[in-house]
Structures are given as C-alpha cells and as structure tokens.
Amino acid sequence: xxxxxxxxxxxxxxxxxxxxxxxxxxxxxxxxxxxxxxxxxxxxxxxxxxxxxxxxxxxxxxxxxxxxxxxxxxxxxxxxxxxxxxxxxxxxxxxxxxxxxxxxxxxxxxxx
Amino acid sequence: xxxxxxxxxxxxxxxxxxxxxxxxxxxxxxxxxxxxxxxxxxxxxxxxxxxxxxxxxxxxxxxxxxxxxxxxxxxxxxxxxxxxxxxxxxxxxxxxxxxxxxxxxxxxxxxx
Numbered sequence: 635x636x637x638x639x640x641x642x643x644x645x646x647x648x649x650x651x652x653x654x655x656x657x658x659x660x661x662x663x664x665x666x667x668x669x670x671x672x673x674x675x676x677x678x679x680x681x682x683x684x685x686x687x688x689x690x691x692x693x694x695x696x697x698x699x700x701x702x703x704x705x706x707x708x709x710x711x712x713x714x715x716x717x718x719x720x721x722x723x724x725x726x727x728x729x730x731x732x733x734x735x736x737x738x739x740x741x742x743x744x745x746x
Numbered sequence: 747x748x749x750x751x752x753x754x755x756x757x758x759x760x761x762x763x764x765x766x767x768x769x770x771x772x773x774x775x776x777x778x779x780x781x782x783x784x785x786x787x788x789x790x791x792x793x794x795x796x797x798x799x800x801x802x803x804x805x806x807x808x809x810x811x812x813x814x815x816x817x818x819x820x821x822x823x824x825x826x827x828x829x830x831x832x833x834x835x836x837x838x839x840x841x842x843x844x845x846x847x848x849x850x851x852x853x854x855x856x857x858x
Contacts, residue, residue, distance in 0.1 A: 643786060668846045677750075677836055677849030678789075685844065724788065728843045732777045732796055738788040 636660055636729045640737035648745045653712040655740045657725030660706070667708045668726040668734070669699055678724060684708060695719070720744045748773045752837050752850035759857050767822045767853045769837035775848070776841065778820040782806060783834040783852075795820055824855065831857045
C-alpha cells in the first residue's frame with residue numbers, strides 16, 4: 635500500500651531563511667503527490683501537486699516542490715520564510731480510487 | 747462561491763451522548779470524506795462516500811456512523827460507543843484523484 639513519511643514533526647526557521655519540509659513516498663511511483671497547508675483551527679488548503687507533467691512544481695505563496703524518483707522524495711521548499719508561513723504542512727498521496735493517505739504533518743515555526 | 751461548510755465550528759457534549767456533525771458542499775463533487783485529526787497523528791479516515799446512498803468504512807470507523815441521502819450532504823454521527831471522541835473533525839470532497847481534496851474548515855468536538 636502506498637504511504638508517505640514526513641521527517642520532522644516540528645521545524646523552526648528564521649524569517650528570511652530557506653524553508654525545507656521533507657516528504658518521502660513508499661517505493662511505487664505515485665501518479666500524484668500533494669502538499670497541503672493548515673492554519674490553526676482551519677481546514678487544509680492545497681499548496682501544490684505533482685502530476686508527472688513536470689518534476690519541479692510551483693505552488694501558492696512562493697512554495698515549490700521537486701519530485702525525485704531516485705530519492706522517493708517530494709520535499710517542499712521556499713527560498714525566504716515569512717511570518718505568515720507559520721502553519722502545519724501535510725504531504726498526501728492517493729491510496730486507492732478517490733482516497734488519500736496523509737503524512738503526520740510538519741509544524742513550521744518562523745522566528746522573527 | 748463554491749465550497750464545503752461544516753457546522754458548528756465548536757461543539758461540546760457530555761459523555762454518553764450522540765452528536766451529529768454537519769457537512770454540506772455545493773461543488774457538485776461525487777466523493778465526500780470524514781477525517782479525524784489528533785495532534786501528531788495526521789489525518790485518519792473515518793468514512794467516505796463515492797456516490798449517493800453508498801459509503802465505506804475508513805481506518806477508524808468504530809463508534810461513528812454516516813449517511814449520504816443527498817449528493818450535497820454527508821453528516822457524521824459520533825456515537826457513545828466512540829471511546830475517545832474529543833478531536834478536530836474535517837470533512838472533504840473530491841471530483842477526481844487529479845484534483846485532490848477540498849476541505850471544510852472543521853468542527854472541534856469536545857466531550858466532557
């Protein structure tokens with residue numbers, strides 16, 4: 635069965651520093667991969683998705699992610715963190731028709 | 747605007763009482779889902795429905811029940827059989843694997 639692993643339940647970065655949030659999928663190449671963001675007491679919003687059309691995917695709010703088959707990874711990055719980026723981020727992969735498996739999430743803290 | 751509405755946002759109930767969480771969507775999506783979110787555990791699938799009058803158990807269905815009498819509505823009942831019902835509940839819908847999920851803003855249930 636497909637699965638995703640997010641390394642690091644909490645990540646802290648300084649404002650203006652690079653953001654790197656890690657996501658690894660299980661061995662079989664998924665047709666799609668997603669990153670979602672969740673602000674406190676809210677639902678999840680789609681940040682970006684991989685669909686095999688391109689390995690480097692750009693999303694909203696300046697985030698991007700690169701699909702690397704050799705590393706089974708789909709890490710999320712942003713060149714310069716902003717205070718408003720503080721949130722929890724989830725990686726997700728399809729697991730059967732119309733179903734998704736979510737990672738356990740990474741909470742990003744941005745330090746002034 | 748199209749979207750998913752979950753109500754209420756906060757819900758308090760006494761132990762032993764059943765409670766129903768509302769989820770309504772006007773996106774014309776066929777598939778709808780209920781997830782439970784606990785700190786550090788990511789999102790766990792409770793029930794999902796791919797079509798009206800049909801639904802399937804997810805990974806943690808015990809103590810929960812659902813109905814899907816209309817395409818727009820997918821209410822979740824948390825029964826007294828659910829041993830630890832205090833959590834954040836998220837409803838989502840989807841039109842296909844390609845587009846991922848659209849989430850509601852969640853209901854925080856506290857049982858005292």
